Amino acid sequence: MTHALEITDLRKSYGGVQALDGVSLTVPEGSFFGLLGPNGAGKTTFINILVGLVRKSGGEALVFGHDVEDDYRAARDAIGLAPQEFNVDRFFPIHEVLEHKAGYHGVPASEAEERAAEALQRVGIYDKRNTRFDWLSGGMKRRFMLARALVTDPDLLILDEPSAGVDVQLRRDLWELVTELNEQGTTILLTTHYIEEAERLCDEVAILDSGRIVTVATPEELKDRGLDRIVVTLREPLSVAPSVLSDDDRVESIECEGNRLVVTARQGGLLAPTLVRELDRGGFEIVDMEIARTSLEEVFVELTNSGVDRPENQRDEETSADDRDREEAPLVTDGGDPADQRGRSQ
Amino acid sequence: MSVVDRVAARTPLPTGFYTLTKREILRFVRRPKNTFAPPAITNVLYFSVFGVVLGARVGEIIGVPYILFILPGLIVLGAISNAFENASFSIFHGRWNEYIHETLTSPLSYTQMVWAYILSSAFRGLLVGGIIAAIGGGIISYLYQPVPIEQPVYLLAFMLVIVLLFASLGVVGGLLATDFDDLTMMNQFILRPLVFFGAVFYSLEDLTPLLRDVSMLNPMVYMVNGVRYGFLGVAEVDPNLSLFVLGGATVVVASIDVWLFKRGYGLTD
Numbered sequence: 343m344t345h346a347l348e349i350t351d352l353r354k355s356y357g358g359v360q361a362l363d364g365v366s367l368t369v370p371e372g373s374f375f376g377l378l379g380p381n382g383a384g385k386t387t388f389i390n391i392l393v394g395l396v397r398k399s400g401g402e403a404l405v406f407g408h409d410v411e412d413d414y415r416a417a418r419d420a421i422g423l424a425p426q427e428f429n430v431d432r433f434f435p436i437h438e439v440l441e442h443k444a445g446y447h448g449v450p451a452s453e454a455e456e457r458a459a460e461a462l463q464r465v466g467i468y469d470k471r472n473t474r475f476d477w478l479s480g481g482m483k484r485r486f487m488l489a490r491a492l493v494t495d496p497d498l499l500i501l502d503e504p505s506a507g508v509d510v511q512l513r514r515d516l517w518e519l520v521t522e523l524n525e526q527g528t529t530i531l532l533t534t535h536y537i538e539e540a541e542r543l544c545d546e547v548a549i550l551d552s553g554r555i556v557t558v559a560t561p562e563e564l565k566d567r568g569l570d571r572i573v574v575t576l577r578e579p580l581s582v583a584p585s586v587l588s589d590d591d592r593v594e595s596i597e598c599e600g601n602r603l604v605v606t607a608r609q610g611g612l613l614a615p616t617l618v619r620e621l622d623r624g625g626f627e628i629v630d631m632e633i634a635r636t637s638l639e640e641v642f643v644e645l646t647n648s649g650v651d652r653p654e655n656q657r658d659e660e661t662s663a664d665d666r667d668r669e670e671a672p673l674v675t676d677g678g679d680p681a682d683q684r685g686r687s688q
Numbered sequence: 689m690s691v692v693d694r695v696a697a698r699t700p701l702p703t704g705f706y707t708l709t710k711r712e713i714l715r716f717v718r719r720p721k722n723t724f725a726p727p728a729i730t731n732v733l734y735f736s737v738f739g740v741v742l743g744a745r746v747g748e749i750i751g752v753p754y755i756l757f758i759l760p761g762l763i764v765l766g767a768i769s770n771a772f773e774n775a776s777f778s779i780f781h782g783r784w785n786e787y788i789h790e791t792l793t794s795p796l797s798y799t800q801m802v803w804a805y806i807l808s809s810a811f812r813g814l815l816v817g818g819i820i821a822a823i824g825g826g827i828i829s830y831l832y833q834p835v836p837i838e839q840p841v842y843l844l845a846f847m848l849v850i851v852l853l854f855a856s857l858g859v860v861g862g863l864l865a866t867d868f869d870d871l872t873m874m875n876q877f878i879l880r881p882l883v884f885f886g887a888v889f890y891s892l893e894d895l896t897p898l899l900r901d902v903s904m905l906n907p908m909v910y911m912v913n914g915v916r917y918g919f920l921g922v923a924e925v926d927p928n929l930s931l932f933v934l935g936g937a938t939v940v941v942a943s944i945d946v947w948l949f950k951r952g953y954g955l956t957d
Binding site: 356390393394395396413414416418419422423425427429430431432433434439441442443445447449450451452454510594634668 | 793797
């Protein structure tokens with residue numbers, strides 16, 4: 343079976359900085375795969391290697407069996423990328439930008455026109471087709487990035503932080519659209535640091551930290567690895583915890599505080615009935631019980647030992663740290679404000 | 689779909705290559721105030737001041753009115769400047785604003801990418817050369833005589849090879865530049881002096897033997913000489929040798945362009 347992505351020992355270093363340090367990963371065809379990681383983990387570097395914007399230092403990366411360097415044309419043809427940064431041709435109205443992009447992928451002009459119209463309709467900005475990118479609102483720009491990724495009808499759609507800076511409605515629209523695409527057979531690789539997004543959408547996630555894959559699992563499996571908290575309030579105080587808890591491998595800690603029993607354990611939902619039965623058998627009357635399931639976010643923080651979903655005012659700074667490549671070559675960044683240059687033409 | 693698109697669809701041109709070339713041409717064709725008006729105005733001034741006002745005092749050079757003598761050089765100046773500027777600006781602007789990623793992440797071969805930039809930029813050089821020829825030719829025909837084209841094949845060959853060469857050099861410039869100032873510097877401090885000392889406004893015969901020998905190191909001399917030969921049928925340097933050297937240089941520089949793209953110089957990290 344051909345996988346959408348087969349990555350083996352992928353490495354990238356920028357001078358002394360190891361952005362990717364031996365990443366190995368397989369993304370099955372047709373899956374919805376999440377790549378989670380804090381800013382600076384190497385997610386954008388990983389993606390940029392796949393599309394040819396970053397040259398790998400070592401290892402192998404195959405896209406549907408095509409090597410990203412030796413067979414770069416076939417590999418790139420299979421990918422539709424919606425990057426985090428806006429990198430759109432500002433000389434042309436957006437429908438022409440899409441037509442050009444489709445044309446670069448070998449789509450004849452007449453079909454490219456149709457595809458551009460369909461893509462714009464699909465993301466809901468068809469009425470802005472004659473507008474240039476700079477004149478779109480922030481949300482429309484994000485929609486356009488998705489339209490550009492879709493216009494080539496990719497087998498692998500890569501979404502790099504698609505929800506960054508978008509409102510709730512747009513985020514939900516995006517989720518609905520990409521879910522539909524995935525159901526139609528498109529493989530989706532999503533990078534995000536919005537844990538809820540990964541939890542809701544992805545079949546499987548890989549957690550990347552400091553250029554290394556920490557783990558690959560389904561969101562449910564990851565959550566099972568975290569610790570749940572069961573808080574039982576009893577009618578009468580309890581001096582000794584039920585013995586069955588001490589013998590259970592899933593239990594991490596037990597605290598008795600008057601009439602409150604607090605149990606910290608993996609798979610708390612499965613443990614709770616046993617606990618209830620044992621307390622019942624001991625003649626304790628349960629007044630209240632609460633199970634606080636561990637969240638994927640907590641597991642993520644534990645695995646990466648860092649915070650996520652930080653305040654917006656920290657993001658800009660961190661995003662540039664994420665793109666270490668940009669620090670190496672300030673030319674290819676927006677470095678400073680090129681707005682005065684954008685309209686310049688020679 | 690335009691008529692050009694329909695015609696192109698019937699040719700074996702790869703669609704990706706055709707699309708990028710079309711995009712590059714549309715970029716400058718839709719902005720005539722930035723691309724065609726400046727060389728037109730500048731050359732009206734050149735022909736008026738150097739040709740008409742000062743030319744009357746200079747008299748004839750190599751047997752033709754001064755304004756006719758400078759016509760080939762001004763065509764070369766306009767054509768190569770625009771071919772160079774177009775390629776260097778388009779690539780650098782795309783890098784600066786990162787939209788060159790649209791091209792780089794596409795399944796075009798590196799050779800196709802490079803030749804799309806070269807051909808579109810060479811086309812702009814030819815168009816500007818044509819505009820200057822029309823302006824100069826009109827003024828000369830009105831004041832003196834119709835402009836002769838003694839060697840049309842050579843004229844066409846020289847024009848093609850010089851715009852291709854400078855479009856290829858423009859690709860290198862666009863990849864090397866680190867700021868917009870670099871583009872200005874390349875044009876104003878390297879290209880323009882070479883052209884002005886490339887026997888545009890004077891004959892090599894007017895120079896001392898030493899200066900004449902030094903001038904022969906300037907590649908512009910061969911270009912201006914070649915285009916002048918196309919118009920007037922008079923050459924100070926063997927046109928076949930010039931054509932051969934310039935053609936060879938074009939192949940070398942275009943190959944360097946492809947190599948730089950493959951290597952990702954200035955494009956990837």
